[in-house]
Amino acid sequence: MRIIRLFQIKVAVIAILLGTVSCGQKTEAVAESQSGSEHPKLILTAQGVKDIRAQLGTIPIFDKTLEAVKAEVDAEIEAGIDVPIPKDYSGGYTHDRHKRNWFVLHKAGLLYQILDDEKYAKFVKDMLMEYEEMYKTLPLHPKTRSYARGKLFWQCLNDSNWLVYVSQAYDCIYNYLSEEERNKLETNLFRPFANHISIDSPQFYQRVHNHSTWGNAAVGMIGLVMDDQELIDRALYGIKDLKLDTEEKDDDGGFLNKDGKAGFLANIEEPFSPDGYYNEGPYYQRYAMYPFLIFAEGLHNVKPELKIFDYKEGVLLKSINALLNLSDADGEFFPLNDGQKGMSYYTGALVTAVDISYHFGDQDPGLLTIAEAQDRVLLDDSGLAVALGIKNNKAEPFNKKSINLSDGPKGTQGGVAILRNEAIELVFKYASQGSSHGHYDKLSYSLYEDGEEILQDYGLARFVNIEQKGGGNYLKENKTWAKQTIAHNTVVQNETSHFNGKYEIGSQHHSVLNYFSSENEKVQVASAKESNAYPGTEMLRTMAVVKDEDFEKPFMLDIMKVTSNKKNKYDFPYYFLGQVLQTNFEYQTPKSLNVLGNKNGYEHLFVEGIAKSPSKNSKLSWLNKGKFYTLTTITNNSDELLFTRIGANDPEFNLRREAAFMLRRKDTKNTLFVSAIEAHGSYSPVTESAVNSNSSIKELKVVLDTSDYTAVEITNVNGNTKLFITSNTNASKEAEHILKINNKNYTWKGSYYYN
């Protein structure tokens, strides 16, 4: 009961925010909308078609895309229509075929409009009629693994994908069809289809989740095309008057409709921070991006009075900028949470995002450079705008800078900071749990040089759409390894994961920013605190990327200050990639490899080497992809050093056999971990010459550590010493500090000192 009440209040609030109407006034809103008779109107518009036809042949990137799409669709027409009875999981034939069909239908619809060639309309019509014929006979999909089974696909999610694309195809051939044909399709295919993924599947539809966003968009877009206000409302606000069991979970362990929020607007409101950060991380933002933007564009075109692109201070367009900034130098998204590596802004959804952002945003010329790299545009009004921009030489480089992205609907639930300097990128995560796709990785980070990982974030344990690997779905090692804290570059206390690896607890908390500073282009710093991951223990981590004239490249400085109410064992791993070159300590390598532990991810690590640390600094150098790297970390002589390798208890070879170096400090209450990572030099197997293969750091030393300040001296091999002081408490930009260290006074204003 309480849930329903909240839900109704929410709807009213949203309607007011939108400056539109309360629930009771929907009929008037419809009257303000475009006429339903002019098609296409949803994404490609009648005016857009005119403009495109006028420019064809003079807009190279558009013309090229059109040619490729035409070749693809012509080949499909040649091959003939295939609408098989649904049978397979992802990666199987029927899955792949229906997936291909949705793309082909969409593209054929566009070609019909742009080229004015009826063969494309006929192809769309014929295939839709086959779907109509089949759909009305379909039971639930025979594969049972999903929490919400579809009909064409094993999960409603994919059915929704289908409808998002196919509603655009339908819009394109709407006027080509007779009323009778339209009635047939709408009655037997589209409405039942929309109902199945919504009313019949509330556990899928009625919540805040990227799956639901697809569902909402699917229902809304077909609603816009059919001018069906009930579906449009269901899309925007969720299923009316629905009660759900709030304790159910989805396949990934996420809550189903935790708090009654649902519908497209709630899916914008909740997961996006005011900075445009999407709480599940960039991999899922990328996935959700398409329905968010394409439905928004449809709403913008058909229901302009909703002002959807202004909603929540324009967060949809902001989110595109955030997402582009969450990619490395090669355009690959940082694999935060359950992110599959290699996904990049070359994916189709990002073509949509970039084109829409350019067209409906403020025509950022940097986006044109990305569009050029993507080498294709949308075949619609926004793609035309981008093509014209490129043609008119408006493209400028898209410069990614250091950026701090808040998390949470109001931007108050931690965030992600990216520090960039020259080719070095540091991704520091101090966000909230990240929904069901979140990892237990508070204050973790990953480090890149020129798009290559120096210290990796493992990403997810899944081979998306590769049927041989668990049907292409999440593997059990995703939970037992990839989500666990020990799989990340952060501190693990007593071999347990943050929040004991419990989603229910983790999702109640978030880390808190201490400060972020990127004004000084030589020194970029982010600092954040985590107080809930291990009750009774506080972790304050300050990470800097420093460009100093004594160093060839910017180096990373990492200060992790741990304060606890009891003695603990701390493990601090470094997931370096590449070949060990040198250490400044002796280590033993065991004859047989044994596991490091028996739970919380430790059961997946073999121990490959063991050492007692030297008393001041422990150093490890490695070589990866032609670059040298050195970790220098302050140790005491009761610290243990471990070399580990992923792959234990992995009975189906689901995990990559990658290494880590680990610092273990036992029986300690409060402590400080201070490390630097240098990228230096290069090696080419062609010239066989090794350049600057040695570390430039002679010593790292803590010269002060109080509750208010931590100060670290960095002495280079030539004996030059620099001092970094971070403010642990009073860290505002305006704060003025005076501090005496070794009888010398330091005064500065701001969050940190470096000199």
Add this chain to the structure above:
Amino acid sequence: MRIIRLFQIKVAVIAILLGTVSCGQKTEAVAESQSGSEHPKLILTAQGVKDIRAQLGTIPIFDKTLEAVKAEVDAEIEAGIDVPIPKDYSGGYTHDRHKRNWFVLHKAGLLYQILDDEKYAKFVKDMLMEYEEMYKTLPLHPKTRSYARGKLFWQCLNDSNWLVYVSQAYDCIYNYLSEEERNKLETNLFRPFANHISIDSPQFYQRVHNHSTWGNAAVGMIGLVMDDQELIDRALYGIKDLKLDTEEKDDDGGFLNKDGKAGFLANIEEPFSPDGYYNEGPYYQRYAMYPFLIFAEGLHNVKPELKIFDYKEGVLLKSINALLNLSDADGEFFPLNDGQKGMSYYTGALVTAVDISYHFGDQDPGLLTIAEAQDRVLLDDSGLAVALGIKNNKAEPFNKKSINLSDGPKGTQGGVAILRNEAIELVFKYASQGSSHGHYDKLSYSLYEDGEEILQDYGLARFVNIEQKGGGNYLKENKTWAKQTIAHNTVVQNETSHFNGKYEIGSQHHSVLNYFSSENEKVQVASAKESNAYPGTEMLRTMAVVKDEDFEKPFMLDIMKVTSNKKNKYDFPYYFLGQVLQTNFEYQTPKSLNVLGNKNGYEHLFVEGIAKSPSKNSKLSWLNKGKFYTLTTITNNSDELLFTRIGANDPEFNLRREAAFMLRRKDTKNTLFVSAIEAHGSYSPVTESAVNSNSSIKELKVVLDTSDYTAVEITNVNGNTKLFITSNTNASKEAEHILKINNKNYTWKGSYYYN
């Protein structure tokens, strides 16, 4: 005594072959040569300088190279001369500085000639004078590890490198110097230098080895510049009247001057087969290429009467073509023997090779395409020829085809076959031992798709020039792992390496070609026999790459027929790279990883998985770099299957942690291993779509196996069956065969049948 006699006979024979003179007639030969007064004459010639100056500014690739070289040398002049007292191993400062100096001297010499700017001549002179000043005071290099210590460097090899380049620089500024200056340099630097690397270091100089080739070229080139016939003769024929202890070995375990052969001509005669294959393999050929070609060019220019490019039927130029064919689709050399991966035709020595081959060969337009990819040319006569060829649009693709390269001075000591079909390349090695850099890898192979390894050859265990890894030299794991048979994709008998891993035995033997067939562009086959690696056991391996319409890509078929006089244990590893996707058998993964064995390389393998094989075919699929692969191998149900990983007993992390799948057959006398490897489909992390991820082979089956024939049926998933029959004995192109299998008669002409 006997050795000296042979050596003298050899010299006489060579002189006669060359159509020149016997030892006693040298003075006349000199009279035929170019005048010694015209400089430059060695590589860059006076005429070449005129031609280059006339074309400058109109030959883009030459102009661009010149600009880059000028910028580099100008920066060095700006930075000032540094000639430090020798101290370090490779990778250390003094090593790298002297190495850089030789390149800079050479380039500055060229710039002086081409740009006619005295500042470059002065720079060369000043630096040479510093070397003169220092060299006369130098003891042996302080580092003691080499079998032949240099003075500037820790090994004579690098001293020789220096002199090969610096003699060119000296030639360029010869006329700029006063006679007094020349006398000073020649007396205190060049002659003692040449003597140290030859007379004082016969264990380095006086043998057939790539090191000696550098030594010979160094002595010969400075001899040509100084017009010193004694040095020229020493270069061509070795040190006169020298007796060496034939039982000594070098650092790599190779013999020192095994049979008295020495000098540049012997170094052409012995290691090159008539096809141009260099017996140490492409990595060392690449290294030796520069002195071979640059000294040959010098001889061609200064002693044209020697007709050096016609020597041994033009083998030097042929060898360049062979070397280019020993590279993958990306131009990287196959890492046969001790080859470091990543070395490619982008290396400087191959710029020399390509330009010289074009200029002094028959102007193959395919070489121009490689030169374009190299994006630079030699700044001399041959570089000018290439630049003009490119400018005049003569470049055509360099098409690599299937090729069989014989090994041995007469081409009778086995060889290397490369089978190419579309993007698939199979490298099948049935060569001789390959000198001290050889591996115990009889009948081994590696497999590539589009330049990426499918089944790898491990290469060497060394990080060339990376000081932190054993001074950049061979690591002990090179011997204990990389050279061992188990490190290769071939059969291991009773856990021992071929020839018991003994170089003395291995270097007496070679495998023997059964047949090579590349006429049919759909079916390429190589077949060879090894009878000595395991006394009493004969191995006949037939490898085919087959393009069949039932398969997406060409597949590999591998038939290894083992005949023995006793029961043995056979291990048959497949060094696949990538992630295991699927098997058709159950396997167990141990909780702890133990080593597979205790010697012959087995001590470096951990066992990661164990299975009993199914009764007909065992299948393993994996994913690597976005491509799918499947191995299908015929097994019986007493075979064992193992997953192994490299890295055991590797106390300094010198080895890469890479996997293998291994078939183990125990207690068996004669046996047959039949396997197919398919490359199929693709996966993109951007589209997340998995295409053709399953094997197309339903079954492999042996339908006949006699001493004369082996016949294998390949049935694909649609039930289509093809038959491959290989002739084990009478395998000539002309042989006619009639064979009854399962009551059906097969008749064919040639080495194999496929249909």
